[in-house]
Amino acid sequence: MKDTDKKTSDIREIGDTRSLGRELAVQFIFQTDISGEKPTKESLELFWEQLESSSCFPNNNKFQKSAKFAEKIIFGTNQNRAKIDETIANYSQNWRIDRMGGVERNIIRVAVYEMLFENSVPPIVSINEALNLAKKFCDKDSSPFINGILNGVMNSLKRPARVALNK
Numbered sequence: 001m002k003d004t005d006k007k008t009s010d011i012r013e014i015g016d017t018r019s020l021g022r023e024l025a026v027q028f029i030f031q032t033d034i035s036g037e038k039p040t041k042e043s044l045e046l047f048w049e050q051l052e053s054s055s056c057f058p059n060n061n062k063f064q065k066s067a068k069f070a071e072k073i074i075f076g077t078n079q080n081r082a083k084i085d086e087t088i089a090n091y092s093q094n095w096r097i098d099r100m101g102g103v104e105r106n107i108i109r110v111a112v113y114e115m116l117f118e119n120s121v122p123p124i125v126s127i128n129e130a131l132n133l134a135k136k137f138c139d140k141d142s143s144p145f146i147n148g149i150l151n152g153v154m155n156s157l158k159r160p161a162r163v164a165l166n167k
Contacts, residue, residue, distance in 0.1 A: 017062050021069030022110055022129050023136075024051075028074055030106045039078045044071065077113040084112045091152035104142050107133045111150050115157060119165035123154040 028047050032039050048067065057063050077084060085097050088108055097105060111130035115123045127150045134143045154161055 017065040018069055019129060019132070020063075020066035022073065023133060024066060024070040025073035025077070026103070026106050026110050026133055026137075028070065029077055029109060030102055033106055034102050039074055044074065073110055073113060076117055077109055080113060080117055081109070083116065084109050087112050087116065087153055088149060091149045091156075101138065101142065103137050104134065104146055107137070108146055108149055111146075112153055115150075115153055119159070122162050122164050123157060123159070124161045127151065127154060 028039065028044065031047070032043065037043060051057055052059060088097055088105075092100070100108070107130050110133075111126040114121045114126040118126075127147065130146055130150055131143050134146050138146075159165055
Protein backbone atom coordinates (compact mmCIF):
# COMPACT_ATOMS: atom_id res chain seq x y z
CA MET A 1 0.00 0.00 0.00
CA LYS A 2 1.32 3.41 -0.92
CA ASP A 3 1.53 6.15 1.72
CA THR A 4 -1.07 8.17 -0.16
CA ASP A 5 -3.46 5.18 -0.12
CA LYS A 6 -2.99 4.71 3.60
CA LYS A 7 -3.56 8.39 4.29
CA THR A 8 -6.78 8.37 2.27
CA SER A 9 -8.04 5.22 4.01
CA ASP A 10 -7.31 6.74 7.45
CA ILE A 11 -9.59 9.69 6.73
CA ARG A 12 -12.89 9.22 8.45
CA GLU A 13 -16.09 9.46 6.45
CA ILE A 14 -18.26 12.31 7.70
CA GLY A 15 -21.93 11.41 7.77
CA ASP A 16 -24.19 13.73 9.70
CA THR A 17 -22.40 16.97 10.56
CA ARG A 18 -24.33 17.48 13.79
CA SER A 19 -23.55 13.97 15.04
CA LEU A 20 -19.87 14.55 14.37
CA GLY A 21 -20.14 17.96 16.03
CA ARG A 22 -21.51 16.34 19.19
CA GLU A 23 -18.75 13.74 19.13
CA LEU A 24 -16.05 16.39 18.79
CA ALA A 25 -17.67 18.48 21.52
CA VAL A 26 -17.72 15.52 23.91
CA GLN A 27 -14.06 14.80 23.16
CA PHE A 28 -13.01 18.38 23.82
CA ILE A 29 -15.19 18.77 26.93
CA PHE A 30 -13.86 15.46 28.26
CA GLN A 31 -10.30 16.64 27.65
CA THR A 32 -10.80 19.89 29.55
CA ASP A 33 -12.82 18.17 32.30
CA ILE A 34 -10.08 15.62 32.97
CA SER A 35 -7.28 18.19 32.80
CA GLY A 36 -9.18 20.64 35.01
CA GLU A 37 -8.80 23.42 32.45
CA LYS A 38 -11.53 25.78 31.39
CA PRO A 39 -12.21 25.74 27.66
CA THR A 40 -10.58 28.72 25.98
CA LYS A 41 -10.32 29.81 22.38
CA GLU A 42 -6.62 28.95 22.51
CA SER A 43 -7.21 25.40 23.81
CA LEU A 44 -9.92 24.92 21.20
CA GLU A 45 -7.58 26.12 18.43
CA LEU A 46 -4.98 23.60 19.65
CA PHE A 47 -7.66 20.86 19.61
CA TRP A 48 -8.53 21.66 15.98
CA GLU A 49 -4.83 21.75 15.05
CA GLN A 50 -4.32 18.32 16.63
CA LEU A 51 -7.27 16.92 14.70
CA GLU A 52 -6.01 18.43 11.47
CA SER A 53 -2.51 17.04 11.96
CA SER A 54 -3.93 13.58 12.72
CA SER A 55 -5.34 13.46 9.18
CA CYS A 56 -8.42 11.67 10.51
CA PHE A 57 -10.86 14.21 9.15
CA PRO A 58 -10.88 15.92 5.80
CA ASN A 59 -10.75 19.69 6.14
CA ASN A 60 -13.83 20.28 4.01
CA ASN A 61 -17.20 22.04 4.27
CA LYS A 62 -18.82 19.15 6.18
CA PHE A 63 -16.05 19.12 8.75
CA GLN A 64 -16.21 22.90 9.13
CA LYS A 65 -19.98 22.68 9.79
CA SER A 66 -19.34 19.96 12.37
CA ALA A 67 -16.64 22.06 14.03
CA LYS A 68 -18.90 25.11 14.16
CA PHE A 69 -21.68 23.08 15.77
CA ALA A 70 -19.16 21.55 18.20
CA GLU A 71 -17.97 25.00 19.24
CA LYS A 72 -21.53 26.11 19.95
CA ILE A 73 -21.98 23.06 22.19
CA ILE A 74 -18.58 23.47 23.85
CA PHE A 75 -19.04 27.11 24.82
CA GLY A 76 -22.74 26.67 25.64
CA THR A 77 -21.99 23.73 27.91
CA ASN A 78 -19.17 25.61 29.61
CA GLN A 79 -21.25 28.77 30.08
CA ASN A 80 -24.16 26.80 31.58
CA ARG A 81 -22.21 24.11 33.40
CA ALA A 82 -23.51 24.88 36.88
CA LYS A 83 -27.15 24.57 35.75
CA ILE A 84 -26.34 21.46 33.67
CA ASP A 85 -24.56 19.75 36.57
CA GLU A 86 -27.36 20.68 38.97
CA THR A 87 -29.89 19.16 36.57
CA ILE A 88 -27.83 15.99 36.21
CA ALA A 89 -27.50 15.71 39.99
CA ASN A 90 -31.29 15.95 40.33
CA TYR A 91 -31.79 12.91 38.08
CA SER A 92 -28.82 10.71 38.95
CA GLN A 93 -30.06 8.75 41.92
CA ASN A 94 -27.28 7.76 44.31
CA TRP A 95 -24.61 9.01 41.91
CA ARG A 96 -22.64 12.17 42.52
CA ILE A 97 -21.52 13.72 39.26
CA ASP A 98 -17.85 13.43 40.25
CA ARG A 99 -18.28 9.65 40.69
CA MET A 100 -19.52 9.15 37.13
CA GLY A 101 -17.10 8.03 34.47
CA GLY A 102 -15.58 11.00 32.67
CA VAL A 103 -16.85 10.00 29.24
CA GLU A 104 -20.36 9.25 30.52
CA ARG A 105 -20.47 12.50 32.51
CA ASN A 106 -19.57 14.58 29.48
CA ILE A 107 -21.91 12.78 27.10
CA ILE A 108 -24.68 13.52 29.59
CA ARG A 109 -23.59 17.16 29.89
CA VAL A 110 -23.79 17.67 26.13
CA ALA A 111 -27.26 16.09 25.93
CA VAL A 112 -28.57 18.08 28.92
CA TYR A 113 -27.15 21.27 27.42
CA GLU A 114 -29.08 20.59 24.22
CA MET A 115 -32.30 19.75 26.05
CA LEU A 116 -32.19 22.85 28.24
CA PHE A 117 -30.67 25.45 25.94
CA GLU A 118 -30.97 24.35 22.30
CA ASN A 119 -34.62 24.54 21.31
CA SER A 120 -33.71 23.67 17.72
CA VAL A 121 -32.99 20.09 18.82
CA PRO A 122 -35.86 17.85 19.95
CA PRO A 123 -34.99 16.29 23.34
CA ILE A 124 -35.45 12.76 21.98
CA VAL A 125 -32.76 13.50 19.38
CA SER A 126 -30.36 14.61 22.13
CA ILE A 127 -30.97 11.34 23.96
CA ASN A 128 -30.53 9.20 20.85
CA GLU A 129 -27.31 11.00 19.96
CA ALA A 130 -26.01 10.56 23.52
CA LEU A 131 -26.78 6.85 23.41
CA ASN A 132 -24.97 6.53 20.06
CA LEU A 133 -21.92 8.20 21.59
CA ALA A 134 -22.14 5.90 24.62
CA LYS A 135 -22.22 2.84 22.34
CA LYS A 136 -19.13 4.15 20.60
CA PHE A 137 -17.05 5.26 23.60
CA CYS A 138 -18.38 3.50 26.72
CA ASP A 139 -19.03 -0.02 27.92
CA LYS A 140 -22.39 -1.74 27.49
CA ASP A 141 -23.58 -0.86 31.00
CA SER A 142 -23.28 2.87 30.38
CA SER A 143 -26.18 3.25 27.94
CA PRO A 144 -28.96 2.34 30.43
CA PHE A 145 -27.40 4.65 33.03
CA ILE A 146 -27.18 7.56 30.59
CA ASN A 147 -30.66 6.84 29.22
CA GLY A 148 -32.19 6.84 32.72
CA ILE A 149 -30.76 10.24 33.61
CA LEU A 150 -31.63 11.80 30.25
CA ASN A 151 -35.18 10.42 30.23
CA GLY A 152 -35.70 11.97 33.67
CA VAL A 153 -34.50 15.33 32.37
CA MET A 154 -36.62 15.05 29.22
CA ASN A 155 -39.76 14.18 31.20
CA SER A 156 -39.30 17.29 33.34
CA LEU A 157 -39.22 19.64 30.36
CA LYS A 158 -42.20 21.79 29.49
CA ARG A 159 -41.81 21.17 25.78
CA PRO A 160 -42.58 18.35 23.37
CA ALA A 161 -40.02 15.54 23.29
CA ARG A 162 -40.11 14.97 19.55
CA VAL A 163 -40.40 18.50 18.20
CA ALA A 164 -37.86 21.28 17.77
CA LEU A 165 -39.26 24.57 19.05
CA ASN A 166 -37.33 26.65 16.55
CA LYS A 167 -34.99 25.87 13.71
